[in-house]
Amino acid sequence: MTHITRILPIVSVLSAIFVSCSNKEVISPENASLKNNLTDMRSSILNSDGSSAKLLQGFNKMGFQFSENCLDGGDFVQPKSIEKSIVDFSDNLKENDFRKVLNIGVSATVPVKGVDISPEVKFAREASSSKLSRTTTYSVYVRFGENKIAPKVGNAYVLKEGLSENFNANGKLRNHYNFIKKCGDEVITSQRLSAKILLTMKLNFESNKVLNDFQAKVGASVKDILTNKDKIAINTNLKYLNEDTKRQIYLNIYGFQLGGDPKKLASVLTSKVTCRLDKVEECQPLFDRLNQYASEDFVQQLNPADVNTWAIENSSTVSYEELNIVDQSGKSLNLTLTEDPAELFKLTKLKSEVSHAISKQIDNFTLANSLLNISYLADNERDGLENISHLSHTNIEMLQGFSSQCFINIADCLNNSSLKINSLVSQYDESLLEANMGELIAKIRSQNSPLPGQKERSSEDFINMSAVIEKGKYSSFYFKLKSIENNTIRNSGARFDLKCNKPWYKGFDPVLFASIHPNYEVLSDTVAMNYNDNCGGKESVYVANPKNITETDFIVEIWGRE
DSSP states (O other), rough: OOOOOOOOOOOOOEEEEEOOOOEEEEEEEEGGGTTOHHHHHTTBOOOTTOOOTTTEEETTTTTTEEEEEEEEEEEEEEEESOEEEEEEEEEEEEEEHHHHTTTTTTOOOSSSOOOOOHHHHHHHHHHSSSSTEEEEEEEEEEEEEEEEEEOOTTOOOOOTTTOOOGBTSBBOOOHHHHHHHHHEEEEEEEEEEEEEEEEEEEEEEESHHHHHHHHHTTSSOOOHEEETTEEEEEEEEGGGOOOOHHHEEEEEEEEEEEOOOHHHHHTTTTSEEEEGGGGGGGGHHHHHHHIIIIIIIHHTTTTTTOOGSEEEEEEEEGGGGGGGGOTTOOOOHHHHHHSSSHHHHHHHHEEEEEEEHHHHHHHHHHHHHHHHTTTTOOOHHHHHHHHHHHHHHHHHHHHHHHHHHHGGHHHHHTTTTHHHHHHHOOOOOGGOSSOOOEEEEEEEEEEOOTTTTTTTTOOOOEEEEEEEEEHHHHSSEEEEEEEETSOOOTTTTHHHHHHEEEEOOGSSSEEEEEEOOOTTTEEHHHHHHHHHTTTOOOOOOEEEEEEEEOOOOOEEEEEEEE
C-alpha cells in the first residue's frame, strides 16, 4: 500500500492542543440514505482545483493522475466527530515550510491538487520571512480523521458493468491498456480529511540597524509584541521600542485557508492588512476580527456530517491486484499485471520514475508561471519562462501518454524505457527557474566605449552604494546586462568595471569591482568591505571600461537577493 502522509508541521513555541474522542461510523451502501445523503457527498469530495478525488476512485500511479471509479461495494467508514485540533504559533517560516504545509511539491505520490496552485505559491512567497523581515504564523489545524472504505466481511469489491470484456474466460486481466486507461492501476481506499487556517503577521524592517534594535529591546520573535496568550494582539512589550524605531517597522498580514469556505477569510482580509508599528492600533480591529474568525467562524464552517466542508489532506491507494475483486456474476478476477517477478520489479521502478518526472514538470510549470509575474524581466527571460511553461505542460502530457501506452505491451515498454522517456521530454534552460530572483535595485544605460572626453567612464553615476549597504537588506548582489531592446546579454566574455566617483581633489577614481561579467554575484559583506576600503564616503558609482560588448548601448542592472 502506498501511504501519503502530509501533516501540518508544528514549529511550536506556544501551542494548545485539544483532543476529542474519535468515533467511527460504518455506512453500508445499502443503508446509506442518511438525512445528509452521505454517499452522494462522499462521491463529490473535490480537490481544491475542482478535480474529483473520491474513495474507490482509480489512480494511474505512473501517469500521476486520477481515473474513473470502476468498483462497487464495501463499507464506508468515516469519522463521526473531530479527531484533533491544534492551535499554534510558528516563527519565521520560510517559503519551503509553507509549501510543505500547503501540500506543494514533488513529495506527493498521489497529487492533492492539479497543476494550477498559484494562490498557494503566492502566499508561500509573500508570507515567508527574509533577511529584513520576521514573522509569526497563527495556525489552526483541525483533523476530522480518515475517511475509509473496506470490503464487507467475506465479501469482495464488484467490478462495474461493461468492464468484464477486459478479462479472459478464466477471469484474468488480458487487456491491460484499456483497463488501466479507464480505471488506473491503483484505487483510493482512504483519505485524511482536515482543515487549516494560516494567519501570518510579518514585520518588515527598514534596515539592519532597526532589526537589531528591535531584537535587543523586545526579543527575536514577532510573538513578543503581537500575541497575547493564544490570540493575535498588541503586546505590552511594544512600549520598549522608541517612536523612531517603530516608524521604521511595517506590519503586513497574510492569510490562507484550506477547508470550510475560504472566500469568507478573503472577505475579512479586504480590510486594512498593513500598518506602521507606531500606528499599530489601526490594525487592532482586524486583529479582533481575525481572532473571532479563527476561533468561531472557521470552526463553524466545518461540519462532521458533511464531508464536503473538509479538505483532502492526503490519499492512500492500493493496487487492484491486492484487492479481492469479482465480476457481476461473482467470479473472482485476477488483475496481476505480470507473473514475472523481475518484470514486476522493473515495472514498479518505472512507475516511480515516470511519476516523479511528471511531478517535477508540474513544479517547473507552476514556478515558471509564478516568475512570469515578476516585474523588470528581460524580454528574452520572459520568452524563456513562457517556453518553460509551454514545454513543461507538453512534457506532462507526453509522459502521461507514455504511462498509458506502456500497458499495451509491458515487456516492450520496459525495454530501454529510460531512452524512451528521455526522447519524449523536451529540454529547457532550468537556470531561469531561480526562485530567488531578487529585487531590482538600480540600473543605468552605458555605452560600449568611454564617453566623449573620458578615458574609462562609459555611463553616468547611478547608485550610492553606501545607502544600500547601510540598509542591510540583501545577502548578495548580482549583475544583469541587457540590450536597449530589453533582452539579456549572455556573452560570457562581456566585461565592465564599477568605479567610485571620488571628488577630483581626492585623486583617481578607485575600482570597486573589476571585470564584472553577466550574472556575476557577490556577497554583500564583500561589497561593504570593498566600498569602505576603496570608496570611503558616500560616493556614487559608474560603469567603466566595457569590453567585448557588441551593442553600442547597453543596460547594467544591479539586483539584490535577501
